Amino acid sequence: MTDTGSPARPRILVANDDGIFSPGIKALAFALQGVGDVVVAAPDVEQSAVGHGITIRRPLRFKHTAAAGFGDIPAYRVDGTPADCVVLATHLLGRPDLVVSGINLGSNLGDDLTHSGTVAAAFEGLALGVPSVAFSQQSGTDGEYDFAPGAAYAARLVAEVLARGLPPRVLLNVNFPRTPPRGVRVTRVGEHRWEDTLVTRQDPEGREYHWVAGTSTAADADDDTTDYGAVHAGLISVTPVRLDLTARDLLAEVGGYVPGV
Incomplete structure (x- = not known):
């Protein structure tokens, strides 16, 4: 009988938007080593809130780096967006x-x-036909983060996703509370949003410049069936998110008043 050897370990690509030097991506990559063969590809500088941007107007550089502190994990820095x-x-x-x-x-x-x-990197994986999961952690009141509990849970969840798979065009968006979690809740996307404000000032030459700021609001903050409510109740929030944005319940209604050509 021929020995076919051990089954191949799953290949896990780890990305982020905080940049390759972020402690969060290091904690995640190291935790996932026990689940599969990990490779890291992350922006060379912070790319928070860039959404699902893809760079098409200039060339991109993809460089192996040993300086980011990933040890034996292959790590690459990209001068582009998380989706890039x-x-x-x-x-x-x-x-x-x-x-x-x-x-x-x-x-x-x-x-x-x-x-x-962060979510855009997972969406890009989904668009390429690869199951994807995004992980985020609530900010600490003192600006400090303890990634150990979240990273350990991420490894367990990733093992389940690899074993069971995900439905087509569905990703998981996972959020950890700032304190050690007291449970896990599968949630829906809530109504959390930012009330934008614009701060206008002048530079030393008298020219105006603007900062976009905002205040966090959530009408359903006390509802722990939502992602926001669960995290603020000290729970890990796991939200299945579908790439299909169609409002299917409105197809007939909109079809009733859209003018013809």
């Missing part, structure tokens, strides 16, 4: 079995999903 990182790594290194993004410095809840670079 997933595209380049998939084409240059081979198709992974799973794309994992994070752990982000700060939560990604509610409307954050529309501009989050």
